[in-house]
Amino acid sequence: MSTVPKKQQAPKIPARLPEANFQDVYIEEDPYLANALISNTIIEGEELEKLVLSRVKFKNVRFLHADFQRVDMTDVVFENCDVSNASFSEGIMHRVVFKDCKLVGLNLSLCHLSNVLFDHCVANMSNFYEARLKQVAFQHTSLQSANFHGTLFKHIGFDHCDIDDINLTETELNGVDISTCSFERITVDLDCLTGCIVSKDQAIGFAALLGLKVKEDA
Template sequence: MNQPKIDEDYLTKGSFFDIYNEEDYFLSNYLIKDELVEKQMISHPMIEQTLFQHVTFSECDFDKSDLTDIIFKNCDLSNCHFTDSSLFRVKFQNCKMLGTDFNGSYFNNIQFDNCILDLANLNQLNCKGVNFTNSSLKDVSFNDNKLSKVIFDNCDLNEMIVMNTKLKGIDWSNCRFETIEVDQNYLRGLKLNREQAAFFAQNFLGVKL
């Protein structure tokens, strides 16, 4: 997993709203802290080598975002829209992302560390190197995805919906769920612990235990 390429010593302190200073909505090498960003609608914003700390994005729509070498730390991106976006070397750390919409996006070297992603829309993704660590993905919609080198480590997957997504090579053995909805045609190669395997056997194969 490649980390975002950011040198904090060379970042310029500024505001997210500086993005409007550029005709093409561009930010680079910024440190943005303790800011409230409300009801902003920008199509195809381009942001690179930027650190966001304690920033709240409220009711924002950033479709077709191009994000490269970004860290979001202790941020709130709940109910924001990043549909059809491209994310490369982006880290979300201790972020609240309730209902955040990433439908149709491309993820390459992305980390979700200790994040709350409950009710998020993660559909039609192309994922290449994505880590979900110590995070909550309850009631997440995770459908029609292409997965390569995707890791779930100590996550809550309760009531997650996973359809039309091949799970070969995915390991859920140290994750938690009481119930989960999965397309049984794509279960081959999914790694589970004994309790989880019993759940799938009972619910998808009709095995009585």
């Protein structure tokens, strides 16, 4: 059974988008790009603050040293992209999908995410420090050593994800279902675990954190 939020909204993007060059963001006085397909290219060394993206699809795009602080995305899709070590800190994302993407070290700290899907991605060491996540789903995604310190979760789904060694300190997990996820260790505040949905095996592991000794059946 999937743990993806049922009411999550998908990006509203036309079936056909005209090909564009990322440099088109500079046509307007403020960096803005809409109704565009960016594909099979490398975006390198771009530093743009308050970039606005609307109804844009990135396909087979590699971002190198990209810094888009306070980015504003609505109806955007990243498909088979490498966005590793890029920074979208303090940004806003609404109806955004990352599919089959490499997101290692992606900085989403202090971001507001709503209706965002991470599908079959590698997001190890990604940073969600004090971000606000609503109607966000991670499915079949690796989140090893990701930082969720102080993150606000509201209607969040983790479906068959690798969450080994993630940091969940100061993050309330009430109603969050991690029962299908795999991990050997995570960092979490015990008082934030109330209401977290776990599997039987995971419950035994958390019992050890509480100092309990689980007796095997005779």
